[in-house]
Amino acid sequence: MRRAFVIPAVLLISVFAVKAQEASKVLETFRRNFAIASLDVKIQILQDASNNAAASEFGPLYQQAVDFALNNTSLIPTDPRFRQLASLAAEQLERADYQPAKYSLWKMFLTDNDTTLRVRIASSLGRIGAGDAEIIKGINQYLDAQNSIQAAGKAPDAQVVGAVVNALGKLGDPSSFPIVFTAMTLQYSERISAAAKEALLATKGNLKDMIVGVIKTGSVAEKKIAINMALTTDPLSEDQKAQTAEYALDVALHTSVPDNPGKIVLREIRFIATRALDERKWASATALLIEGIDMTIVEYDRGLADKSFLIEAIAALGATGTHEAAVRLTQYLVLLNSYTEKGKGYDEQIVLALLDNLGALADKVAFDDLMYTQYLNYTAAIKKSARAALEKLKW
Numbered sequence: 001m002r003r004a005f006v007i008p009a010v011l012l013i014s015v016f017a018v019k020a021q022e023a024s025k026v027l028e029t030f031r032r033n034f035a036i037a038s039l040d041v042k043i044q045i046l047q048d049a050s051n052n053a054a055a056s057e058f059g060p061l062y063q064q065a066v067d068f069a070l071n072n073t074s075l076i077p078t079d080p081r082f083r084q085l086a087s088l089a090a091e092q093l094e095r096a097d098y099q100p101a102k103y104s105l106w107k108m109f110l111t112d113n114d115t116t117l118r119v120r121i122a123s124s125l126g127r128i129g130a131g132d133a134e135i136i137k138g139i140n141q142y143l144d145a146q147n148s149i150q151a152a153g154k155a156p157d158a159q160v161v162g163a164v165v166n167a168l169g170k171l172g173d174p175s176s177f178p179i180v181f182t183a184m185t186l187q188y189s190e191r192i193s194a195a196a197k198e199a200l201l202a203t204k205g206n207l208k209d210m211i212v213g214v215i216k217t218g219s220v221a222e223k224k225i226a227i228n229m230a231l232t233t234d235p236l237s238e239d240q241k242a243q244t245a246e247y248a249l250d251v252a253l254h255t256s257v258p259d260n261p262g263k264i265v266l267r268e269i270r271f272i273a274t275r276a277l278d279e280r281k282w283a284s285a286t287a288l289l290i291e292g293i294d295m296t297i298v299e300y301d302r303g304l305a306d307k308s309f310l311i312e313a314i315a316a317l318g319a320t321g322t323h324e325a326a327v328r329l330t331q332y333l334v335l336l337n338s339y340t341e342k343g344k345g346y347d348e349q350i351v352l353a354l355l356d357n358l359g360a361l362a363d364k365v366a367f368d369d370l371m372y373t374q375y376l377n378y379t380a381a382i383k384k385s386a387r388a389a390l391e392k393l394k395w
Helices: 002-036 039-050 059-070 073-078 080-096 099-111 115-128 133-151 158-171 174-185 190-202 207-217 220-231 238-254 260-280 283-301 307-320 323-341 348-361 364-373 380-391
Strands: none
Touching: 002 039, 002 059, 039 059, 039 080, 059 073, 059 080, 059 099, 073 080, 080 099, 080 115, 099 115, 099 133, 115 133, 115 158, 133 158, 133 174, 158 174, 158 190, 174 190, 174 207, 174 220, 207 220, 207 238, 220 238, 220 260, 238 260, 238 283, 260 283, 260 307, 283 307, 283 323, 307 323, 307 348, 323 348, 323 364, 348 364, 348 380, 364 380
16 A cells, blocks of 8 residues: 555656746746847737746746846836836736845836836735845835835825835834834825734734834824824733833833923823723832822823823822822822812812722721811712721721
């Protein structure tokens, strides 16, 4: 039975060898004819080759065609047949996955700015350029330059930008992430933004770390988009989202910008991160949340922050379950009690939020001040909440 199995296998190998030899002969014939043919015939040869059963083996022929166009770059602007030839070759190189042609294609991309040709080449490089640091770096630099043009209010070739974004998505190299992210935010078009987001999610590597990288080095506007993306992206776990929110809060607290619009965006990032940390009861962010509530109290007093954000900052600290959080919220209660005692007035919702979270923390550090709250000129609802918080304290 073993011999009966081996004989067909040997025959199969022989068949493949014969087919490979035949394909090689056909390829050499195509290449020889291409070399001596007129431009119109060269195009016909490529078309015929693409319809051949062995077309996937004809990578050297397609590269030969690209190199021929490159050697005649001075004629390209006046003779569209060269672009037709290069475009046909680029399409077949992608189908054949013929990687040796990638540098010729990239040189062609840089040489001729025809939209159709560049779109075709970008698509091809998205496949045959995989893993090549030089090609990826070049495409990154090209997109980065287009981003700068777009940011300056000018109009890059949107079709080419879209093709390049798609190519970088296929290549999936982590080095492309911040550049593609910027492209997503620049509002070239809804289609490009959607393609850029898809490319970002397809990037190889640690998605959380790449988003954190944007929060660290991106513009203020990009930082906000990055934290929102992290919190709404399914591939990230809840812990990863909390870690990203913690980092975003740190950056927002410790980044200085001279302009008022930038300060507003940083404040919004703080609020987004604080809410996310509250939802995930993230104890390791206690120190940052304390910094955050300190800043939010000041902003609320100055009319720069809505009451709802202060209540969220209180809740985020309460959700940590830490002694440090209890200490800080107790200090705030002391302050509010002193204002009330002096007849300065108070906001019932804020005081109730404070008391509810001190009750949730159940830390005895709040005992004296919760007790004192009951003797001040607060509403019945606040005094009731203070008593409820006292009853939860741990001894």
